Amino acid sequence: MGRPPDKSPLKALDRGLLPSLMGYALRRTQSAVFADFAATFAKAGEALTPGEFGLLVLVDRNAGLSQMALARALGIDRSTLVPILDRLQARGLVVRRPSPTDGRTHALALTASGEKALARFARLVRAHEKRIASGLSASETRTLIDLLEKVRASARSL
Amino acid sequence: MGRPPDKSPLKALDRGLLPSLMGYALRRTQSAVFADFAATFAKAGEALTPGEFGLLVLVDRNAGLSQMALARALGIDRSTLVPILDRLQARGLVVRRPSPTDGRTHALALTASGEKALARFARLVRAHEKRIASGLSASETRTLIDLLEKVRASARSL
DNA sequence: TATTGTTATACTCTATAACTATA
DNA sequence: TATAGTTATAGAGTATAACAATA
Numbered sequence A, B: 001m002g003r004p005p006d007k008s009p010l011k012a013l014d015r016g017l018l019p020s021l022m023g024y025a026l027r028r029t030q031s032a033v034f035a036d037f038a039a040t041f042a043k044a045g046e047a048l049t050p051g052e053f054g055l056l057v058l059v060d061r062n063a064g065l066s067q068m069a070l071a072r073a074l075g076i077d078r079s080t081l082v083p084i085l086d087r088l089q090a091r092g093l094v095v096r097r098p099s100p101t102d103g104r105t106h107a108l109a110l111t112a113s114g115e116k117a118l119a120r121f122a123r124l125v126r127a128h129e130k131r132i133a134s135g136l137s138a139s140e141t142r143t144l145i146d147l148l149e150k151v152r153a154s155a156r157s158l
Numbered sequence C: 001t002a003t004t005g006t007t008a009t010a011c012t013c014t015a016t017a018a019c020t021a022t023a
Numbered sequence D: 001t002a003t004a005g006t007t008a009t010a011g012a013g014t015a016t017a018a019c020a021a022t023a
Helices: A022-043 A050-061 A067-074 A078-090 A112-132 A138-154 B022-043 B050-061 B067-074 B078-090 B112-132 B138-154
Strands: A094-098 A106-110 B094-098 B106-110
Touching: A022 A112, A022 B022, A022 B050, A022 B112, A022 B138, A050 A067, A050 A078, A050 A106, A050 A112, A050 B022, A067 A078, A067 A106, A078 A094, A106 A112, A112 B022, A112 B138, A138 B022, A138 B112, A138 B138, B022 B112, B050 B067, B050 B078, B050 B106, B050 B112, B067 B078, B067 B106, B078 B094, B106 B112
Parallel strands: none
Antiparallel strands: A094 A106, B094 B106
């Protein structure tokens, strides 16, 4: 009844049609790394995305910054930031305080609990980074990051 | 989440708190490469995402495959594939034909117009790939792809 | 007038659960 | 019973446009 399990894999994208497919390699790797990040946090009973981690680090290192400044630093629209901040605030990690100098802006900061959580998160991120780099020597890791930066520089900004 | 822009007056993530930040470099690069892909297509009056391109190549090289097989190859759920295919079909690039052997499945294929479009798209992707690799020597490009594959292998599958 | 944060709205990508038709 | 495709629904990320408060 069951048909034989699909024993012949599909012809993939990575042969024939295109030359280098660096973009494809990048996408696949980034996807696997993202999954590892999520798995690392899930296994520790925590839930956080790489983007949320980046946001928390930015707020931690730039306490008092405005939502506009944060959105700019993250490369997203200010309206996009609102629900993200809402969620992090609902989790008790971040606070929006009134700015003492400008009535239009909020002064963002981590709560005490946010600081503690960030320390835990940073440990998990270090473990994650260590794992994804485990197949590479220290110099290969350095090379990879350098090459990635070169590619980023070549990609047209628009 | 979005990519951090190049220049930021804020203290960034890439100093101090963490060791290598390969995951961060990966995200930023992948984001810039994605933007370059979009810009390349927009400038040519076309609209396509890297994911859509990958799907079209897969269908082209595996004509007659089912939606399940395609979803598996793309690493997405079969329900996620439906609206993506709907859109590509509405654009006249892909067709869902009844399978001759299994009444439950569709045999996917590119239309004639889809084949022509894919040829145009492939030219644009080659131009895009050439641009993002323009800062690298041929051997550096090779090295980068190899290192990315090594990282992908180390990231836990979970 | 210009800027900040918010809301309303609209896409896309992603998933799970349930339905249908077929095997 | 199991599988393929669809639908309904939900959550997250993204954006634009418009609005209120403030500068």
